[in-house]
Amino acid sequence: MASLNITNVEKSFGHTHILKGINMDIQDGEFIILVGPSGCGKSTLMNCIAGLEEVTGGQICIENHDITGVLPKDRDIAMVFQSYALYPNMNVHKNISFALEIRKLPKADIEREVERVAKLLQIEHLLDRKPGQLSGGQRQRVAMGRALARHPKIYLFDEPLSNLDAKLRVEMRTEIKKLHQRLGTTIVYVTHDQIEAMTLADRIAVMKDGHIQQFGTPQEVYDNPANRFVAGFMGSPSMNFIDTELVSHEGQVCVKLLVLDQLHYLPTPSEEQGLKERVGQKVVLGIRPEQITHVIPHYASNPSTFIVNAKIDVIEPTGPDTLVLVKMNEQEVNCRVEPHEAGKPGETMSLMINMSKTVFFDPITGERL
Amino acid sequence: MSESKTADLTSVAMTPRRNSRMGDTLAYWMPKLVLSPTLIIVLVFFYGFILWTGYLSFTNSRMLPSYDLVGWANYVRLFNNERWFVSLRNLAVYSVLFIVICLAIGLSLAILLDQKIRAEGALRTIYLYPMALSFIVTGTVWKWMLNPQVGIEQFVRGLGWETFRFDWLVDPNFSIYTIVVAAVWQSSGFVMALFLAGLRGVDDSIIKAAQIDGASRFMIYTRIIIPSLRPVFFSAFVMLAHIAIKSFDLALALTGGGPGVSSDLPAIFMYQMSFTRNQMGLGAASAMIMLLTVVAILVPYLYSELRTKKHEH
Numbered sequence: 001m002a003s004l005n006i007t008n009v010e011k012s013f014g015h016t017h018i019l020k021g022i023n024m025d026i027q028d029g030e031f032i033i034l035v036g037p038s039g040c041g042k043s044t045l046m047n048c049i050a051g052l053e054e055v056t057g058g059q060i061c062i063e064n065h066d067i068t069g070v071l072p073k074d075r076d077i078a079m080v081f082q083s084y085a086l087y088p089n090m091n092v093h094k095n096i097s098f099a100l101e102i103r104k105l106p107k108a109d110i111e112r113e114v115e116r117v118a119k120l121l122q123i124e125h126l127l128d129r130k131p132g133q134l135s136g137g138q139r140q141r142v143a144m145g146r147a148l149a150r151h152p153k154i155y156l157f158d159e160p161l162s163n164l165d166a167k168l169r170v171e172m173r174t175e176i177k178k179l180h181q182r183l184g185t186t187i188v189y190v191t192h193d194q195i196e197a198m199t200l201a202d203r204i205a206v207m208k209d210g211h212i213q214q215f216g217t218p219q220e221v222y223d224n225p226a227n228r229f230v231a232g233f234m235g236s237p238s239m240n241f242i243d244t245e246l247v248s249h250e251g252q253v254c255v256k257l258l259v260l261d262q263l264h265y266l267p268t269p270s271e272e273q274g275l276k277e278r279v280g281q282k283v284v285l286g287i288r289p290e291q292i293t294h295v296i297p298h299y300a301s302n303p304s305t306f307i308v309n310a311k312i313d314v315i316e317p318t319g320p321d322t323l324v325l326v327k328m329n330e331q332e333v334n335c336r337v338e339p340h341e342a343g344k345p346g347e348t349m350s351l352m353i354n355m356s357k358t359v360f361f362d363p364i365t366g367e368r369l
Numbered sequence: 370m371s372e373s374k375t376a377d378l379t380s381v382a383m384t385p386r387r388n389s390r391m392g393d394t395l396a397y398w399m400p401k402l403v404l405s406p407t408l409i410i411v412l413v414f415f416y417g418f419i420l421w422t423g424y425l426s427f428t429n430s431r432m433l434p435s436y437d438l439v440g441w442a443n444y445v446r447l448f449n450n451e452r453w454f455v456s457l458r459n460l461a462v463y464s465v466l467f468i469v470i471c472l473a474i475g476l477s478l479a480i481l482l483d484q485k486i487r488a489e490g491a492l493r494t495i496y497l498y499p500m501a502l503s504f505i506v507t508g509t510v511w512k513w514m515l516n517p518q519v520g521i522e523q524f525v526r527g528l529g530w531e532t533f534r535f536d537w538l539v540d541p542n543f544s545i546y547t548i549v550v551a552a553v554w555q556s557s558g559f560v561m562a563l564f565l566a567g568l569r570g571v572d573d574s575i576i577k578a579a580q581i582d583g584a585s586r587f588m589i590y591t592r593i594i595i596p597s598l599r600p601v602f603f604s605a606f607v608m609l610a611h612i613a614i615k616s617f618d619l620a621l622a623l624t625g626g627g628p629g630v631s632s633d634l635p636a637i638f639m640y641q642m643s644f645t646r647n648q649m650g651l652g653a654a655s656a657m658i659m660l661l662t663v664v665a666i667l668v669p670y671l672y673s674e675l676r677t678k679k680h681e682h
Binding site: 051077079085086099 | 572574575577578579580581582583584588592593596597599
């Protein structure tokens with residue numbers, strides 16, 4: 001358990017710059033998730049923390065000790081790999097005890113440690129098996145056991161659940177969360193799955209093109225995205241982006257929305273003061289699908305909700321909700337409605353838009369306004 | 370509407386279908402037709418001749434095959450023959466050294482080549498080239514190189530080291546080792562290729578995991594990578610073992626079994642008995658013993674290979 005400070009870390013391979021100045025301050029016991037599309041540098045950053053790649057610039061500190069040039073084995077970290085990376089020629093017991101043997105721990109201590117870890121992860125009955133004889137989920141547990149055995153200061157998880165099937169992935173996700181709550185260790189976890197990021201993290205770092213786009217709690221990242229990329233990356237189905245224009249209408253700053261040949265003026269949330277200066281300019285309205293629903297009478301009187309009539313293009317039932325695809329400002333918009341309220345394709349239905357949580361982006365730079 | 374469309378389609382398809390039925394028949398018979406000459410050749414010239422040799426080994430054949438059975442007499446004579454034992458002992462020395470040295474050199478070269486070095490492709494080709502030569506060529510070249518009058522010994526003496534001696538080729542106590550040298554030169558590149566393929570198959574993240582666990586480079590190789598190459602060791606061993614047992618052309622070109630019979634091998638023994646010394650029955654018996662030796666190595670190998678394949682699926 002330890003804090004981890006990453007200051008201005010850069011990494012390039014030849015002329016390719018992978019990391020362009022990463023800054024992160026991670027507190028003791030925090031569960032941090034690095035998330036981003038493939039090629040964004042998240043795995044490289046992880047390898048730099050582990051010491052498997054040398055950084056080209058910047059500093060990495062664990063517990064305020066500079067470990068930038070220290071060998072991986074002396075950093076006191078443990079890593080769980082996507083491919084599990086179990087030693088194929090050793091049985092589970094050996095896999096877990098290998099690092100302890102290298103560190104020349106007394107035999108009795110090693111035995112005790114293996115037993116403890118095996119019990120913690122419920123793999124006691126597998127200790128004599130070779131990795132080849134284990135299922136994916138069991139291998140995953142062994143890989144975690146190997147990491148846990150050394151009581152390292154920091155755990156690194158490199159897409160550990162990507163190779164599991166969907167059901168097992170959800171189970172293991174919960175288990176990792178439980179494990180973190182029980183052990184209270186500092187964890188840095190790489191994934192490209194934004195649901196994993198939302199469910200597990202204390203704080204999420206959204207990365208793109210070697211930069212951290214936003215670093216905050218899951219709810220912050222979800223509700224207050226720093227830019228259009230973060231807004232689109234987090235959340236499934238993804239946020240709707242509607243090209244529109246800011247106008248002054250009845251004393252309020254509104255956006256123009258054309259739905260089914262009828263022009264609506266929807267007032268922007270009062271917190272978005274900066275929008276006043278942009279009246280008359282084009283902006284991108286960001287609104288999540290769950291903020292466009294069927295008409296719920298209880299909410300309909302709320303000042304921030306507006307009702308529009310739209311023609312349904314496509315419906316996609318997901319079980320708990322049905323996604324309804326309609327056109328606003330000639331652009332496709334996803335709405336999330338109760339299954340029994342959803343109409344059929346071609347029909348017209350009333351939709352309730354909640355403007356209170358909408359966000360606005362610059363149409364060119366994609367930055368939040 | 371849709372029905373008439375289907376009918377239309379079938380009538381259109383009628384003409385090409387007859388052709389395709391002929392094509393189907395052809396496609397069905399073609400592989401069998403193409404393979405049958407090979408099958409006949411294999412049946413007659415491999416298995417047929419094995420059976421014939423087996424039969425001859427129980428007859429009193431001398432210069433030409435005869436079919437008078439004499440029971441186990443040839444085998445009794447074989448195992449009372451001094452020269453046969455010399456050749457067996459030579460085979461043991463030769464094959465153990467050849468296999469061990471080839472595995473050692475092959476593995477070392479593969480590990481060194483696997484260090485992400487420059488010009489790896491060129492080096493790999495260079496190491497593999499000896500494999501492209503026939504054993505006769507290798508034997509002849511090494512015969513010249515090892516010949517004290519024209520080869521390495523003469524060369525080093527020409528450099529001024531007048532007392533240098535390297536005359537294994539003409540020394541009855543060392544002649545067998547010259548065959549080891551030439552055979553290792555020829556085959557270790559191939560073993561290297563096998564090991565290199567095995568090393569490339571090792572998951573990169575396993576090595577990373579071991580680094581984080583604190584293993585040194587040496588330990589990563591000795592404790593993790595080399596043990597995981599066990600199947601490669603096994604395949605390489607089986608291939609080298611049967612090359613060693615079959616060794617004939619190399620020894621014949623290099624030493625001819627000499628000086629005297631000091632570098633005799635079972636294959637040379639078999640050839641000379643059968644074709645130059647009019648002892649065909651005895652030669653056939655020695656051939657059968659060699660066959661059984663190869664079988665004794667190959668059967669467990671094939672068994673384990675087939676079993677693991679089944680296990681995986």
